[in-house]
Every structure is written in C-alpha cells, then in structure tokens.
Amino acid sequence: MGLEIATDLAHRGAKVIIACPFEDEGISARKQIVQETKNENVVFKLLDLGSLKSVRQFAADILKTEDRLDVLINNAGVGVPGDFLTPDGMNFVMQVNYFGGFLLTLLLLPLLKKTGKPEEKSRILLTTSILHKIGRVDIDNLNKINYWYRLQIYGNSKLCLIMFGNELSKRLEGSNVVVNNVDPGAVGTRIHYSGNKVHGFILKYMFNFLFKTTWQGAQTALHVALDKKAGEVSGGFYQNCEVSRAVERAYCDKTAKILWEESVRLVQLTEDEVEQCFKSL
Template sequence: MLAILYLLLVIVVVAMVVGLYQKNTNIICKSKKRLDGKTAIVTGGTSGMGLRIAMDFADRGARVIVACPFVDEGATGRKLIVRKTGNEEVIFKLLDLSSNTSIRKFANDILTTEKRLDILINNAGVGTVDEFITKDGLNFIMQVNYFGTFLLTLLLLPLLKKSGSITEPARIVNTSSVLHNIGTVNFKVMNRLNHWYLIQLYGNSKLCLVLFARELTKRLKGTNVVCNCVDPGAVGTTIFNCSGKYYGAFVQFLFSVLFKTPWEGAQTAIYAALDKKAGLVSGEYFKNCRTGQAKQCAYDDNLAKELWEESVKLVKLCDDELEECFNKNL
C-alpha cells in the first residue's frame, strides 16, 4: 500500500514538473498586425483552437468566415465571437469535410460571394472516432482530416491567388500534429477499415497534410500564396470527447493544465498566418511559433507527388478542373 502511495506521489510530482516546464515554454504570438479589410476562413472555427483563432482574427478587424457541420455550434460560436470582439463581420457557413458535395457547395459559395480570401486556416479535424466509409468512398477520419482539406484548398485557390500580393501573400495554414511522426503513407490501404489502430490512422492523416503542403508549395511557385503546417502541441480540446464523455473531459482538463489550453494551442497557427517572417516561407512546419522539423519522410518529394496524384483521383478532380483551380482568374 505504501509503495502505491509513493508511486502516486512520484507521478503527481513528475506531472507538476512537466506542466510547469510546458507552461513556461509555451510561446505566444506577439504580432500586432491588423487585419482590417482582410478576409479569413477558419474551418472548425466554432470550438476549441479554431474558435480562438477566429476570435483573434475578428479582434484584429478581419471579416471572418467560420465553418463547421453543426448548425447549433456554428450559430453559438459566431455569437460568442461577435460578443467578445464587437466585430459584426463574422459569418457562419455550413461545411462538412466528410462530404465532397458539401465542400464543393461551400467553395462555390465563397468564390461567388466573397471578394477576397487572405487567410485559410485548415483547422477542422476529428480524433480517434469510429471508422466508416463515407458516401465518397473514403475513410471518414482520412476524409475529414486530409482529403476534405485537400479538395477545399484547391477549390479556393483562385480567390487566394487573386487576393495575395508580393508584399502580403495569401496564407494557407494546415493544422498537423506531433502524431504525424507515427504516420505512414500506404496507398493500397490508406482508406481501408479496421486495418490501422485509430491513433495510427490519425497520424497518417496529419502526415498527409505536411506532404500536401510541400507539394502544393512547389505547384504554387511564382504565385503570391504560401502554405505551411503547424503543430499546436498537446492541447486540451473537445477532440478528446471521442474517447467518452467523462474520460474525454478528464483528459481535456489534464492537457489544458499540464500542456496547452485551446488559446495557447492556437498561437502557432496565428503566428503562421500573421508573422512577417512566416509569410516569406512556404512548405514549412512550425511548432511553438518558430520553424520546426517534421519527420524525415515528410520531405520526400516523390512521396509527396505520388500522394498528390492519388488524392486528385480519390476526391474526383478531373484534369480540366484541376487546371482551372490553378489558372482561373476571378
């Protein structure tokens, strides 16, 4: 019994030391940049880190479009941002990243109604939820976390290209994860059900986002659009609710106390979207508001190109449509 008490004491002490270190090394974006006259889209912008990112942009004067697949959450998130910032230029739009139809409808709406798009924060994602194959024939986790983001980004490229300039490029920010380090890319089984451990599948999706940013950067050469990835760190968000209501709430609380709150986790994405130096690079991986290093295979150009080609097929983008994404002038 005494041994168990000592073990618990050691665990508590270690947790406190880790938490103290983490809290004292978390870097906050210090940019004072205003976003008046700019437009930003934040997917998953109605809860967690996305909500804090959207709130930050709205506070800087931006027109902010928050997107999520839930009407009640979207309306509530939009009202909260307006109330906290006083910025009425906050718009909620439905977007279900597990549906190509929804993504295309959203993108068409944006291209038709918006005059510009300066920042695209691809923040939305799901955790280790139950697997199933969507109507588009894709693994749900892979589609929400990667394939949906891939399709959405390409469809919005014409407006991003139109809005960017030499002095102020339009910015795309993909939210990756430290778990991309356990990710792998196997084209034969990337969408197969019950093949991967759920956490491995999550890591796969986050690795794909880094490879996507690398390949997209090559294809955007000569344009005024940059694309980077961010690792927000260990953040206490509702993504853990997929593990169960009470267990998820406990883990969320623990991560917020020991590692990062959603506001702290949002800082690197805000940095990548606003910092002057961050706007000078593309295809990079940011962590704790500075340039970091992704896993080695994330820099494999051949793998990135092959993933791109496979992704184009799986989201059903024909050659003419893909060419239009890059060449269309609005």
C-alpha cells in the same frame, strides 16, 4: 482552437468566415465571437469535410460571394470517433482530416491567387499534429477500415497534410500564395471526447494542465497567419511560433507526388478542374 483563432482575428477587425458542420454550434460560435469582439463582420457557413458535395458547395459559395481571401486556415479535424467509410467511399477520419481539406484548398486557390500580392501574399495554413510522427502513407491501404489502429489513422491523416503542404508549396512556387503546416502541440481540446466522453473529459483537463490550453495552442497558427516574416515562408513546418522540422519521411518528394495523384482521384477532381484551380480569378 478554431474558436480562439477566429475570435483573435475578429478582435483585429478582420472579416472572419467560420465553417462548421453543425448549425447550432456554428450559430453559437458566431454569436459568442460577435459579443466578445463587437465585430459584426463574422459569417457562419455550413461545411462538412466528410462530404465532397458539401465541400464543393461551400467553395462555390465563397468564390461567388467573396472578393478576396487573405488567409485560409484548415483547422478542422476529428480524433478517433470510429473506423467507417463515408458515402464518398473514404475512411471518415482520413476524409475529414485530410481529403476534405485537400479538395477545399484546391477549389479556393483561384481566390487566394487573386488576393495575394508580392508585398502581402495570401496564406494557407494546415493544422497538423505531433502524432504525424507515427503516420504512414500507404497508398493502397489509406482508406481501409478494420485495418489500422484508430490512433494510427489519425497519425496517417496528419502526415498526409504535411506532405500535401510540401507538394502544394512547390506547385505554387513563384505565385503570391504561401502554404505552411502548423503543429499546435499537445492541447486540451474537445477532440479528446471523440473516443470516449469520460476518458476525453479527463484527457482534456490533463492536457490543459500539463501542456497547452486552447488559447496557447492557437498562438502558432496566429503567428503563421499574421507575422510578416512568416508570410515569406512556404513549405514550412511551425511549432511554438518557430520554423521547425517534421519527421524525415514527410519530405519524400516521390511519395508526395503519388499521394497528390491519388488524392486528386479520390476527391473526384478532373484534369481540367485541377488546371483551373491554379488559375487566378
């Protein structure tokens, strides 16, 4: 879906920065987008959400080289490739799907705040999943390995994203930045390959046939990124290009605040850094 979203935005003449942890894949994606859209203003940068160091390096590079950031689309994610800890001490799926995006979003906030205007606010999109409905926010056990079923970890990460989006929208109230969650629905992407390649191949084509293709799955994110009325919504949950509602426990303010504080601690942000994140450049 990320490729579909980036290609559509490039077709519209936007400068598009695609982030990927694999150099060959990123270079290939850029080449494909440029060939299809004739837009040369497409940039590939390395970003490994499973590494706090990589996230900080990427964010620092963007803040140094870019004058503006109109839309941040946190679309990257992994399925259930394994149950292990990263060098940063977090569950791999949780770090890639949630903690890495949490840190990246906060570090890029100053540029988003600089860019946003009352008449055209800058936008943050968080790609969640229908599987957030099985998610649980168990602070003491979020990053444990050999504790959860693998699919449960994925659901946990997507529920955390929604709660992060809700909490961040409150903290950005009165600013010219909006943040919304996007559920693309059941989509036939390569994320299904993460568990077993044979089963993943079958699932991918089943989902394409029975539910949504990647192009169809990308439409809600594009709507939230581009639609004028969507730019006036913050703290929303979108499905099928419409405001919808997540599972009820996603709206628990108390849990969201606890999750925020734990996330800040785990991604190793100091109090001063958090304060700086909410200041415009």
